[in-house]
Amino acid sequence: MSVEERDPVSGYLTTGHDWNGIKELNSPVPRIVLAFMVVTHLYALVAWFLLPTWPLGQSFTKGLLGIDQKTAVAADLAAANAARAGWTDALATLEFDAIRADPDLMARALATARPLYGQNCQACHGAGGIGGPGFPRLNDDIWLWGGTADEISTTLRVGINAAHPDTHFAQMPAFGRDELLTRAEILVLTDYVQTLGNGVISADPAEGAVLFQTNCAACHGEDARGVEASGAPNLTDADRVYGGDAASIRQTLIAGRQGQMPSWQSRLSEAEIRAMALYVEGLAGAAP
Numbered sequence: 001m002s003v004e005e006r007d008p009v010s011g012y013l014t015t016g017h018d019w020n021g022i023k024e025l026n027s028p029v030p031r032i033v034l035a036f037m038v039v040t041h042l043y044a045l046v047a048w049f050l051l052p053t054w055p056l057g058q059s060f061t062k063g064l065l066g067i068d069q070k071t072a073v074a075a076d077l078a079a080a081n082a083a084r085a086g087w088t089d090a091l092a093t094l095e096f097d098a099i100r101a102d103p104d105l106m107a108r109a110l111a112t113a114r115p116l117y118g119q120n121c122q123a124c125h126g127a128g129g130i131g132g133p134g135f136p137r138l139n140d141d142i143w144l145w146g147g148t149a150d151e152i153s154t155t156l157r158v159g160i161n162a163a164h165p166d167t168h169f170a171q172m173p174a175f176g177r178d179e180l181l182t183r184a185e186i187l188v189l190t191d192y193v194q195t196l197g198n199g200v201i202s203a204d205p206a207e208g209a210v211l212f213q214t215n216c217a218a219c220h221g222e223d224a225r226g227v228e229a230s231g232a233p234n235l236t237d238a239d240r241v242y243g244g245d246a247a248s249i250r251q252t253l254i255a256g257r258q259g260q261m262p263s264w265q266s267r268l269s270e271a272e273i274r275a276m277a278l279y280v281e282g283l284a285g286a287a288p
Helices: 031-050 069-093 096-100 103-120 149-158 183-196 207-215 246-255 270-283
Strands: 014-019 022-025
Touching (some): 069 103, 069 270, 096 103, 096 270, 103 270, 149 270, 183 207
8 A cells, every 4th residue: 555745845745756865746737837728729629610720632621711821822912013013014015215214113123133033044044144054145245136125035035946936946957967067077167166266267268168158157157257136156256155165066066056945925024024134135244
């Protein structure tokens, strides 16, 4: 038969457990804890009926209050868009010259475009438009399909070799793979194209120059400075999209190239596209 023992200081019974002279008291749960548990359980019970709570397969109980976070977020977005409507409508409809002439609107356009560029373009074209292997540099004044805001907005809207029905389209033939040139001719043409990166076009009717005029000038121009309207790169620019070293040029001639940029028309609003065009236009000449 167990003997109850009461702590002489607190007056509580002990549990009988003793750790090196330290005895465990059988003290009651504090009333504030009990009250907290009662309140939380009551709240949970009420919340089951008032708030979205229980999963029902592909749906859930809606609750008597009809609270829906998706609806709340949609309402917040609608309110934000309504608050922005004045200047976003202006961005979407005004001529670019009119936007540039309005300092406040221009500031809003650039502030809007800067994070959009980081989210959508920087992964390919690099921070500040420095470009990368296979992706054009945007911070110089040499462009494919033009570098004015009007031309850039069109490129953003339709993409390059994209699914848009009006997309810019360009493809360089695979001179080696499709046996349009012999291996020896590709080597000669490689050496010639590599020299164009110095900005010097030789008048000497050497074999490389003849091969260029016969096979490349129709797209890249007789002066090799490219044709913006067709997206043919300027080969006198030392900055080459796919590299200007002999190995890269040779690979381009052998296998051809077909760059691609998505159409942003379904991903960005018209105001965002035009803001981005102004931002990218401003990158030209920003390189040191």
